[in-house]
Amino acid sequence: MRSQKRNPIILAGALFATPLSTTAFRPPIPLERAAAAPSLTITRGSSVLPSADRQLSTTDDSITRNDGVVHGMTQEMAGTRKKVKCDDGKDDNRNSSSRRNNAAMSDPVFVRKRTDTLLSMTAHGLSNHDDGTPDSKSGSIKTDKKTFDWLIDAWAYSGEPDSSDMAMALLNRMEELSSRRSSSANGADPNKVSPDSKTYTKVINAIALSGKADAGEQAEAILNKMMDDSNKLRPNTLTYTYVIDAYSRSKSAQSPANARRLVEKMEELRAQGDPHVKPTARAWNSVIQACSGRSAAAADACLDIMENLADATGNEEVRPNSYNCNSVISAWAKSGEPGAASRAEKILEKMERMYAKSGDERFKPRTETYNAIIDAWAKSGEIDAPNRAELLLGYMMELYETGHNTSAKPNVRSFNSVMNAWAKSGDLYAPERASDILKRMEQLERNEWQVSPDATSFATAINAYARSLNYGKADSAYQLFLRMNKLYDLSGNESLRPNNIVFNSVLNACAFTIGDMDEQCRAIEIANAVFTAVRASQHCNPDEVTYGTYLKVIANQMPPGKQRDKVLRAIFEKAAQDGMVGSLVLRQLKDARLNRVGCEKLFGKQCMDDMRLEDLPSSWTRNVTGGSGQR
Numbered sequence: 001m002r003s004q005k006r007n008p009i010i011l012a013g014a015l016f017a018t019p020l021s022t023t024a025f026r027p028p029i030p031l032e033r034a035a036a037a038p039s040l041t042i043t044r045g046s047s048v049l050p051s052a053d054r055q056l057s058t059t060d061d062s063i064t065r066n067d068g069v070v071h072g073m074t075q076e077m078a079g080t081r082k083k084v085k086c087d088d089g090k091d092d093n094r095n096s097s098s099r100r101n102n103a104a105m106s107d108p109v110f111v112r113k114r115t116d117t118l119l120s121m122t123a124h125g126l127s128n129h130d131d132g133t134p135d136s137k138s139g140s141i142k143t144d145k146k147t148f149d150w151l152i153d154a155w156a157y158s159g160e161p162d163s164s165d166m167a168m169a170l171l172n173r174m175e176e177l178s179s180r181r182s183s184s185a186n187g188a189d190p191n192k193v194s195p196d197s198k199t200y201t202k203v204i205n206a207i208a209l210s211g212k213a214d215a216g217e218q219a220e221a222i223l224n225k226m227m228d229d230s231n232k233l234r235p236n237t238l239t240y241t242y243v244i245d246a247y248s249r250s251k252s253a254q255s256p257a258n259a260r261r262l263v264e265k266m267e268e269l270r271a272q273g274d275p276h277v278k279p280t281a282r283a284w285n286s287v288i289q290a291c292s293g294r295s296a297a298a299a300d301a302c303l304d305i306m307e308n309l310a311d312a313t314g315n316e317e318v319r320p321n322s323y324n325c326n327s328v329i330s331a332w333a334k335s336g337e338p339g340a341a342s343r344a345e346k347i348l349e350k351m352e353r354m355y356a357k358s359g360d361e362r363f364k365p366r367t368e369t370y371n372a373i374i375d376a377w378a379k380s381g382e383i384d385a386p387n388r389a390e391l392l393l394g395y396m397m398e399l400y401e402t403g404h405n406t407s408a409k410p411n412v413r414s415f416n417s418v419m420n421a422w423a424k425s426g427d428l429y430a431p432e433r434a435s436d437i438l439k440r441m442e443q444l445e446r447n448e449w450q451v452s453p454d455a456t457s458f459a460t461a462i463n464a465y466a467r468s469l470n471y472g473k474a475d476s477a478y479q480l481f482l483r484m485n486k487l488y489d490l491s492g493n494e495s496l497r498p499n500n501i502v503f504n505s506v507l508n509a510c511a512f513t514i515g516d517m518d519e520q521c522r523a524i525e526i527a528n529a530v531f532t533a534v535r536a537s538q539h540c541n542p543d544e545v546t547y548g549t550y551l552k553v554i555a556n557q558m559p560p561g562k563q564r565d566k567v568l569r570a571i572f573e574k575a576a577q578d579g580m581v582g583s584l585v586l587r588q589l590k591d592a593r594l595n596r597v598g599c600e601k602l603f604g605k606q607c608m609d610d611m612r613l614e615d616l617p618s619s620w621t622r623n624v625t626g627g628s629g630q631r
Contacts, residue, residue, distance in 0.1 A: 111154045115166055117141055118151065122173055145193050148174050149202060156206035164215070167206035171195060200226050201239045208246035216247030216258055236276040240266050241283040248290035256298060259290035267309065280317045281306065285324050292331035296340065299331040303347070321362035325351050326369050333376035341376040341385065348373055366407045370396050371414050378421035386433065389421035412451050415441050416460055423464035431476065434464035438480075454495035458484040459502045466509035474523040477509035481530070503534040504545045511552040520557040527553040544624050547575035548584035555592035565598045572602060579623035581616060 105111070122143060141147060148170050155167045178194040200222055207219045223243050226233040240262055247258045263279050270278035284306050291298040303320045310319035325347050332344040348370070354363040370392060377389040393414055399405040419437050422430040438453055438461045445452040462480050465473040481502060488496040507530055513523035531550050534542050542550075551571055558564040572589055575581050590608060599608050613621055 105150070105154045105157075108158045108160050111151060111158060112160075112166075114141060115151050115155070115170065118143065118147060119169065119173055122177055143193070145174070145195070145199070148193060148195075149199055152199065152202045152206060156202060156209055164207045164210035164212065164218075167203045171199065171203045174199065197226065197233050197236060197239065200233065201236070201242060204239060204242040204246065208242050208249055211249045211251075213250055213252060215250040216243070216252065216255060219243045219246035220258075220262075234276050237266070237278055237280060237283065240277060241280070241286060244283055244286040244290070248286045251293060253294075255290040256287070256294060259287040263287050267313075270313075270315065278315060278317065279309065281319065281321050281324055284318065284320070285327055288324060288327045288331070292327065292334070296328070296331040296335035296337060296343070299328050300343065300347070303328060319362070322351065322364055322366060322369060325363075325365075326372055329369065329372040329376065333372055333379055336379065341373065341380040341382065341388070344373045344376040364407055365405065367396070367409060367411055367414065370408055370410075371417060374414065374417040374421065378417055378424060381424070383425075386418070386421040386425045386427060386430070389418045390433075390437075393418045410449075410451065412441070412454055412457065415451055415453075416456050419457065419460040419464065423460055423467055426467065428468075431461075431464045431468045431470055431473070434461045435480070437461075452493065452495070454493075455484065455497060455499050455502050458496075459499075459505045462502065462505040462509060466505060466512060469514065471515055471519070472522075474506075474510045474513045474519075474526050477506045478526045478530070481506050497539055498533075498537065500534070500540050500543050500546060503530055503537075503540070504543075504549055506530045507546065507549040507553060511549055511556055513557065523553065523557050527557075542575075542578060542580065544575075544580050544582035544584050547571060547578075547580050548582070548588045551585065551588040551592060555588065560593075562595075564592075565595050568592055568594055569598050569602060576617075576620040579619060579621060581613070581620040582624035583613060586611065586613060586616075 118141060121141070152167045152170050155163045155170075160166070174193050174195045204219045204222055207215050207222070212218070220243050223235055223239060226235050226239070244259045244262050247255045247262070263283050266277050266279040266283060284302055288299045288302045291302065303324060306318050306320045306324065310316055329344045329347055332340040332347075348365055351363050351365045351369065354360070355365065374389045374392050377385045377392070382388075393410055396408045396410045396414060400409040415437055419434040422434045422437070427433070438457055441451050441453040441457060444450075458480055462477045465477040465480075470476065481498075484496055484502065485498060487493070488498065507527055510523040510527040510530075513519055527550060531542070531546070534540065534546060551568060554564060554567050554571065558567065568589065572581070572585065575585050590611070594602075594608065596607070599605060602608075603611060
């Protein structure tokens with residue numbers, strides 16, 4: 001029996017009839033026809049993933065796909081990719097370990113207080129009897145080189161906006177004190193606070209990590225100062241590497257050229273017999289990163305240059321390793337260029353050949369390598385991208401199960417990236433395929449694979465429905481949301497905790513629901529429940545995307561009229577109260593074509609076509625951070 005038709009105007013208006021705090025969060029009443037809907041029999045492109053409990057026999061034969069070529073894969077990465085590690089960055093790793101074991105170094109408030117105290121104590125120089133021992137009045141702080149170096153290093157990794165300025169202030173004070181001691185006639189030791197090559201290298205690192213637009217120029221100025229003969233300081237490999245890092249992170253138009261110039265200077269110094277400087281894979285990785293933002297092909301070319309240098313000079317430390325290859329693969333993934341995913345796969349194939357030939361761990365493709373290529377396929381937009389991504393995931397699983405490469409074990413990100421490839425594909429069966437992968441993750445969670453789905457997994461599967469043209473997609477997305485909530489309640493697994501991305505993904509499915517009035521009512525009903533849930537959540541609050549997408553739901557699913565305008569105004573007013581009126585919220589309200597009366601009530605003018613964020617009260621936009629909230 002067909003359900004009684006419901007009016008979207010009544011459903012949407014009901015949410016604002018009572019305070020949100022008293023609105024019950026309940027699952028929408030299932031439509032009778034949903035149970036009666038015929039199930040689809042999917043025959044095209046069935047999954048190639050091994051079953052959860054299948055045991056593969058081990059073999060020495062190479063694993064190949066049906067095109068006869070050894071391949072690997074990638075996943076969609078949710079967010080900013082972390083800094084690439086390098087196998088020759090021993091100094092970096094040692095400092096990292098020191099910071100992990102030193103809570104004070106990771107406390108910016110403590111570091112700032114110590115710095116202010118030290119600078120205050122040494123403002124007028126050091127007393128003649130000062131031997132660097134702690135001063136009881138200054139909180140047991142020593143006024144010696146070790147203290148200055150420690151604080152400079154702490155500022156480098158503090159993440160504070162003025163980190164490089166504070167590091168420079170400490171260096172300037174050291175130089176000042178050293179100069180005073182050197183010119184004094186009392187015989188005091190000028191070396192107690194004199195900066196050495198290690199100090200200057202730490203300051204350059206602080207400048208590099210700041211990411212400022214002029215970081216490269218500022219870092220190179222210090223490098224040139226070190227090379228002044230009067231200073232008798234020797235820049236080393238790490239010093240040059242940090243200057244290249246500074247150019248790479250500055251993202252200026254000249255970064256690639258400057259980074260390349262400096263690494264070539266390192267090779268020149270090595271050839272001249274300088275024992276302290278030589279190009280390494282670590283330094284070249286910074287060059288690759290500098291090139292990546294502008295030309296993936298230029299980043300790719302660095303690998304051949306490194307290979308040729310290693311062959312010609314015998315400097316094995318410059319030979320490209322897996323980290324360099326991963327950086328180039330990521331460059332192709334982010335480039336959006338036609339054929340980028342295939343170019344990334346060719347690098348993987350080369351790595352596999354080199355590792356198979358030499359057994360050298362430097363060339364061994366790892367999980368991150370395959371994930372980056374899956375990511376490249378997900379972003380490629382090519383028609384066969386999701387199938388290629390899923391093939392790579394299956395290949396990773398077989399590599400691990402057979403013992404051919406246990407470092408290729410897929411992780412949660414691997415599965416999420418394949419789902420993302422399906423979500424972005426526009427394929428008719430994308431939602432079902434993404435849901436199948438999600439179910440497979442839940443099955444694999446119960447054995448050695450340990451790939452328990454997280455909130456990103458569910459958000460990606462929900463997004464596959466949101467992007468589809470499926471009938472009842474709001475319902476399907478909401479059922480996934482409820483399933484995730486249930487798993488979180490039962491397991492207490494924090495990775496399953498609902499977040500803004502999940503809430504917003506369900507709202508997005510509601511906003512782009514298509515169908516008859518029942519379908520529109522269902523979408524509004526679900527959107528109301530989700531919006532109520534996010535406002536009641538103890539873990540997150542509605543953000544700009546939440547309000548903007550909710551406005552889109554009402555604009556798309558309610559018929560134009562006074563009631564719709566009333567609901568739109570109510571949503572906008574709540575966004576303004578929360579300080580969440582960002583560009584998305586304003587744009588959605590403009591697209592909804594609010595009537596003159598509504599515009600007058602909200603903005604004091606009858607038309608908002610020329611309205612800008614700058615024209616609004618600052619309290620309306622105070623909490624907007626600029627994040628998209630979507631993958």
